[in-house]
Amino acid sequence: MATCSVLPEVLCNFPAISDQTIRMARKTIDDGFKGLVREYADVIDVLVQPLQWFLNYLERLFTTSPWVLVLAVMLVVVYLASRSRAITIGTALAMSAIGLVGLWQDTMVTLAIVTVSTLIAILIGLPIGIVMARSNRVQGVVNPVLDVMQTMPSFVYLIPVVVIFGIGKVPGLIAVVIYAVPPMIRLTNLGIRLVDRDVLEAADAFGSSPGQKLWNVQIPLALPTIMAGINQTIMMSLAMVVVASMVGVGGLGKNTLQAINNQFFTFGFLNGFALVAIAIIFDRASQAFGKRLQKHSEVVHG
Amino acid sequence: MASHGIEIRGLYKIFGPDGAGYVEAVKAGMTKADLNENHGHVLGLQDINISMPAGGITVVMGLSGSGKSTLIRHINRLIEPTAGEVIYDGADICRMTVSQLREFRRHKTAMVFQKFALLPHRTVLENTVYGLDIQGIPRTDSLKKARYWIDRVGLSGFESHYPNQLSGGMQQRVGLARALTNDADILLMDEAYSALDPLIRVDMQGVLLDLQAELKKTVVFITHDLDEALRLGDKIAILRDGQVVQQGTGQDIVLNPADHYIASFVREVNRGRIIQAKTVMTPLGDLGTSSDSIAVPASMTLETAARQMTLANVTQARVVDDSGLPVGRLDFSALVSAMVTPTPHEATG
Numbered sequence: 001m002a003t004c005s006v007l008p009e010v011l012c013n014f015p016a017i018s019d020q021t022i023r024m025a026r027k028t029i030d031d032g033f034k035g036l037v038r039e040y041a042d043v044i045d046v047l048v049q050p051l052q053w054f055l056n057y058l059e060r061l062f063t064t065s066p067w068v069l070v071l072a073v074m075l076v077v078v079y080l081a082s083r084s085r086a087i088t089i090g091t092a093l094a095m096s097a098i099g100l101v102g103l104w105q106d107t108m109v110t111l112a113i114v115t116v117s118t119l120i121a122i123l124i125g126l127p128i129g130i131v132m133a134r135s136n137r138v139q140g141v142v143n144p145v146l147d148v149m150q151t152m153p154s155f156v157y158l159i160p161v162v163v164i165f166g167i168g169k170v171p172g173l174i175a176v177v178i179y180a181v182p183p184m185i186r187l188t189n190l191g192i193r194l195v196d197r198d199v200l201e202a203a204d205a206f207g208s209s210p211g212q213k214l215w216n217v218q219i220p221l222a223l224p225t226i227m228a229g230i231n232q233t234i235m236m237s238l239a240m241v242v243v244a245s246m247v248g249v250g251g252l253g254k255n256t257l258q259a260i261n262n263q264f265f266t267f268g269f270l271n272g273f274a275l276v277a278i279a280i281i282f283d284r285a286s287q288a289f290g291k292r293l294q295k296h297s298e299v300v301h302g
Numbered sequence: 303m304a305s306h307g308i309e310i311r312g313l314y315k316i317f318g319p320d321g322a323g324y325v326e327a328v329k330a331g332m333t334k335a336d337l338n339e340n341h342g343h344v345l346g347l348q349d350i351n352i353s354m355p356a357g358g359i360t361v362v363m364g365l366s367g368s369g370k371s372t373l374i375r376h377i378n379r380l381i382e383p384t385a386g387e388v389i390y391d392g393a394d395i396c397r398m399t400v401s402q403l404r405e406f407r408r409h410k411t412a413m414v415f416q417k418f419a420l421l422p423h424r425t426v427l428e429n430t431v432y433g434l435d436i437q438g439i440p441r442t443d444s445l446k447k448a449r450y451w452i453d454r455v456g457l458s459g460f461e462s463h464y465p466n467q468l469s470g471g472m473q474q475r476v477g478l479a480r481a482l483t484n485d486a487d488i489l490l491m492d493e494a495y496s497a498l499d500p501l502i503r504v505d506m507q508g509v510l511l512d513l514q515a516e517l518k519k520t521v522v523f524i525t526h527d528l529d530e531a532l533r534l535g536d537k538i539a540i541l542r543d544g545q546v547v548q549q550g551t552g553q554d555i556v557l558n559p560a561d562h563y564i565a566s567f568v569r570e571v572n573r574g575r576i577i578q579a580k581t582v583m584t585p586l587g588d589l590g591t592s593s594d595s596i597a598v599p600a601s602m603t604l605e606t607a608a609r610q611m612t613l614a615n616v617t618q619a620r621v622v623d624d625s626g627l628p629v630g631r632l633d634f635s636a637l638v639s640a641m642v643t644p645t646p647h648e649a650t651g
Contacts, residue, residue, distance in 0.1 A: 196419075198415060198417045198418075198419040199419050199420075199421060201380060201415070201419065202413070202415055202419035202420075204380055204407075205378055205380060205407060205411070205412075205413040205415075205490075206407065206408065206412070206413070206432060206433045206436050206484070207404045207405070207406075207407035207408030207409075207433075207436055207437075208436050209404065212435075212436055216421070216432075216435070216436075217421065220421070220423045221421075221422070221423065223423075294423075296422060296423055296464035296466060
């Protein structure tokens with residue numbers, strides 16, 4: 001600290017705002033935020049109620065139905081989406097292994113929340129992505145917000161979510177959606193912006209209205225990119241359910257959290273592998289589905 | 303549906319943030335280079351006046367950068383003009399509101415593109431009904447029309463193929479079928495055949511001429527190929543640096559090129575296919591009644607006339623008008639010299 005002896009104090013130790021002021025500011029913001037939340041508690045409850053119902057319904061459906069039935073439906077869905085025997089057999093094996101190690105119920109809980117959060121992320125992300133693709137100004141505003149959403153440590157989301165919605169499944173769900181929605185928005189935007197200009201001009205030349213152009217040309221041609229967005233969204237919600245278990249989301253995530261706290265090595269890895277298995281099933285099935293939608297572009301004239 | 307001509311009057315297009323601000327300067331004589339270097343605006347089109355005949359093919363010819371693609375996009379206003387008028391059926395397209403323009407594009411125009419611009423996720427049949435989909439016509443009606451036109455352009459059996467499964471020539475047939483299914487009076491063809499192989503191009507030109515003989519649409523055809531222009535055009539306008547340098551029939555342009563630029567194009571042309579018998583004949587008024595053995599129509603090209611005269615083994619032929627009355631005499635020597643001797647432009651100018 002030789003240099004510090006010659007430099008004035010201000011240039012050596014960063015002149016921070018006094019602890020007291022910061023404490024005051026923090027307290028004011030926190031109290032204000034909490035007050036606001038308390039004031040609108042009824043409104044917030046009403047708003048999240050449908051989510052609660054939907055999530056509970058799906059969770060109950062998945063956990064109380066006989067496993068044979070759930071597995072059969074799952075295999076049918078996977079087969080219809082992928083039309084691939086290998087992926088279907090892989091799904092059957094992976095789900096059987098999960099059942100054998102006693103994680104069936106927990107997996108069903110996780111499956112329910114991932115399904116709901118993916119649906120919500122698509123429902124929110126698609127329109128935002130479309131609006132963003134149509135206006136550079138909206139893109140200029142939304143992009144930095146997405147940057148923040150994607151780089152902010154996922155644990156930090158949990159704080160305001162818990163303050164607003166409390167502890168429980170729905171706050172967890174909301175945290176998962178916030179974490180999983182950016183790729184959906186970004187890739188929808190990108191897909192629409194990359195649509196061939198010549199085809200768009202043709203749509204204009206035939207007198208398309210903006211809506212006709214969107215549904216006949218832009219969305220269909222952007223579909224491969226949008227499908228990649230949906231795939232990313234699913235992967236990110238699977239990753240986030242583990243973090244969301246800290247605010248009361250059950251399932252595989254909660255088990256993982258327990259395993260960390262108690263150093264249950266085997267139990268932790270079993271749950272981890274169960275998550276990996278679901279992720280691979282979702283990924284392969286949705287990618288095969290996306291590829292099948294694009295069948296027309298594979299056969300190129302020689 | 304009766305066809306209407308398209309009248310383009312005093313059309314200017316200046317690309318840049320303040321195009322309208324420079325129209326007066328350009329009218330006063332500012333050059334394209336000056337506008338570009340000192341004012342950062344690009345002169346796209348300058349004082350275009352063309353009247354495109356109803357029910358005929360007008361070809362706009364020019365090299366790349368001449369402004370021909372910009373010009374055709376003013377007819378359905380895919381590009382906004384800076385100044386001027388484009389009149390069709392008494393209405394100025396440049397002054398239409400958004401909804402009027404949309405209706406005009408839906409019902410009066412159809413366009414064929416250089417890069418085909420088909421929808422890759424739709425089959426040939428679904429691509430062909432595209433214009434009618436946009437008009438809101440139910441598929442039960444539109445599919446019937448689409449099948450008819452797919453058959454007319456020679457694509458029967460490919461209805462359920464995707465564009466990627468077809469060759470370039472076949473894709474452009476789909477583009478043509480899509481435009482024709484729209485049943486619009488104006489057919490805009492933006493370098494429609496430029497991306498095709500020479501043989502297929504000639505084939506497609508034949509398809510267009512056959513259909514046009516029956517349909518009599520007002521066709522605007524853009525090309526950089528003079529042979530194509532001469533084969534298709536009832537009227538040809540040649541564009542250079544955003545200005546019309548010459549317009550007229552193919553024969554006008556071949557026989558009287560307006561300047562060196564056009565003359566250099568015309569030198570390579572097969573004149574026998576362009577020049578008509580009546581241009582080379584000796585009029586009857588000078589020579590009294592003719593008693594030559596064979597008759598050729600006045601509008602017949604020299605190449606065809608030469609073939610017929612050689613087959614009949616004669617050196618003179620009677621030239622007759624549409625009603626079969628003799629109007630002149632065609633000498634084989636005059637015919638051959640008109641076919642092979644290009645007028646040396648340097649000598650006359």
